[in-house]
Amino acid sequence: MSKTFSKWYDFFMSPLEKGTFKTIRKNLIQRAEGSVLEIGSGTGINFPYYKSVTKVTAIEPSQFMIEKSIKRKAISSVQIEVQKGSAEMLPYPDNSFDTVVVTLALCTIPDPKLALKEMARVCKPGGKILLFEHVKMSSPFLGTLQDWLTPFWKKICDGCCLNRDTVQLVIANDMKIIRKTSFFNGLFVELEIRK
Ligand SMILES: C[S@@+](CC[C@H](N)C(=O)[O-])C[C@H]1O[C@@H](n2cnc3c(N)ncnc32)[C@H](O)[C@@H]1O
Numbered sequence: 001m002s003k004t005f006s007k008w009y010d011f012f013m014s015p016l017e018k019g020t021f022k023t024i025r026k027n028l029i030q031r032a033e034g035s036v037l038e039i040g041s042g043t044g045i046n047f048p049y050y051k052s053v054t055k056v057t058a059i060e061p062s063q064f065m066i067e068k069s070i071k072r073k074a075i076s077s078v079q080i081e082v083q084k085g086s087a088e089m090l091p092y093p094d095n096s097f098d099t100v101v102v103t104l105a106l107c108t109i110p111d112p113k114l115a116l117k118e119m120a121r122v123c124k125p126g127g128k129i130l131l132f133e134h135v136k137m138s139s140p141f142l143g144t145l146q147d148w149l150t151p152f153w154k155k156i157c158d159g160c161c162l163n164r165d166t167v168q169l170v171i172a173n174d175m176k177i178i179r180k181t182s183f184f185n186g187l188f189v190e191l192e193i194r195k
Pocket of ligand 1 (some may be wrong): 039040041042043044045059060061062065085086087088102103104105108109110111160
């Protein structure tokens, strides 16, 4: 993740974050329990929403993003440890976490299939994977528009794939979706997956 993108990320996201995203994140994160792993934690936008968990371990590959997250980490009411690393090779043993959280990061992670496999591996049996992502839309017209925009979008948004079919990747990975909510005409989706 480039320094410029990290610097401006919160600013460009702020119209959405002040509105619908705030409610979505709050509702999602309040379902996290026990020991939590957050993947691609970025500027730490989710950190203030963790309330009754024992600890959050956050993994993020970009040093610029890690630095931007320091302020939010400092004001969090729960213990948060941010580690540098990638979703495709999580440095944790099998069945380590009660909850795994990923928001708006599977679209950017270079190998989302492997990342999902790793998330399932480190999640304890019976644990939850909470996900909020933008996804490929089911409308043929809007889905094609996403395909068409993706090469340009990837360039301006630091590798983000606008047309990534994350729900399909989750299903193909044999993950059990127990709750699914769509927003903005199916552009965004919130999933709760049970291991
Ligand atoms: C669009 S930002 C989202 C940040 C934050 N999760 C949010 O909800 O706003 C995507 C994040 O995914 C991170 N990322 C990119 N590749 C990754 C990887 N291989 N493993 C984990 N995170 C990655 C980026 O560095 C960036 O912080």
